[in-house]
Amino acid sequence: MLSKEALRRFAERDKGECRDDFGAEDAEMGQCMEKLGVKAGDSRDSLGRSRFHCFNPETHIHGGYPDWYLWYDKYGAQKVRKL
Numbered sequence: 001m002l003s004k005e006a007l008r009r010f011a012e013r014d015k016g017e018c019r020d021d022f023g024a025e026d027a028e029m030g031q032c033m034e035k036l037g038v039k040a041g042d043s044r045d046s047l048g049r050s051r052f053h054c055f056n057p058e059t060h061i062h063g064g065y066p067d068w069y070l071w072y073d074k075y076g077a078q079k080v081r082k083l
Contacts, residue, residue, distance in 0.1 A: 009036040
């Protein structure tokens with residue numbers, strides 16, 4: 001989710017200020033926003049639960065996240081042993 005101001009900064013960025021079409025797009029966009037001075041906010045709810053989910057419901061309920069997700073998740077997704 002981007003604010004109107006963040007989107008304006010992205011649209012008006014200088015050529016070469018952010019990478020073009022390389023790597024994981026979400027991580028690259030985050031790095032670009034940092035370079036543009038856009039501060040990331042905490043999108044978790046009042047109980048500390050994530051509001052955005054990139055996997056199917058079964059994966060979020062039972063675990064089984066890929067290793068790359070466990071490495072990237074800022075708030076510590078846990079690897080769950082399947083029953």
